[in-house]
Amino acid sequence: MATHPRNGNLVVVVGCGRLGSLLASRLSRRGLEVVVVDSDERAFGGLSPEFSGFRVLGDATELAVLRRARVEEASTVIAATRDDSTNMMVAQVAKQVVGVPQAFARVFDPSREAIYHRLEIDTVCPTNLAANVIVERVASALAVTPEATP
Ligand code: AMP
Numbered sequence: 001m002a003t004h005p006r007n008g009n010l011v012v013v014v015g016c017g018r019l020g021s022l023l024a025s026r027l028s029r030r031g032l033e034v035v036v037v038d039s040d041e042r043a044f045g046g047l048s049p050e051f052s053g054f055r056v057l058g059d060a061t062e063l064a065v066l067r068r069a070r071v072e073e074a075s076t077v078i079a080a081t082r083d084d085s086t087n088m089m090v091a092q093v094a095k096q097v098v099g100v101p102q103a104f105a106r107v108f109d110p111s112r113e114a115i116y117h118r119l120e121i122d123t124v125c126p127t128n129l130a131a132n133v134i135v136e137r138v139a140s141a142l143a144v145t146p147e148a149t150p
Pocket of ligand 1: 014015016017018019020037038039040043058059060061080081082083086
């Protein structure tokens with residue numbers, strides 16, 4: 001299916017909410033070519049004024065929308081909506097159907113992470129990240145080793 005040459009600099013960010021707009025703005029600032037996709041046009045208002053990438057309006061669970069976002073050329077797709085199932089579908093299509101080398105999914109339910117990993121999708125779980133940081137800080141404030149906490 002991938003008839004387009006890969007662009008090592010091209011990142012597609014799906015979902016331009018709190019996380020996606022921050023990612024798109026920061027990756028763009030670091031010199032990457034960023035395409036951001038959202039089904040709600042108002043979401044693009046969260047991008048930084050210097051954002052130099054493209055915006056695609058549409059439902060990213062539709063392959064045609066992902067194609068408009070140049071997913072076939074992308075090296076990385078980041079599924080950053082607030083819905084685990086949407087993120088799973090987008091990352092899976094990107095990785096397994098289109099052959100994008102790297103796909104990340106935001107996943108709220110930690111119990112789903114194992115499934116993603118079996119599909120070779122990288123995950124970022126805000127619940128686990130927050131728990132790790134809080135456990136570390138509590139352990140350090142109370143002078144116990146992190147391993148000693150349950
Ligand atoms: P937040 O939870 O604030 O990071 O926002 C998530 C963003 O994902 C919102 O701007 C939604 O409009 C967007 N979103 C949710 N589902 C889809 C979808 N299927 N395709 C594109 N964007 C979506």
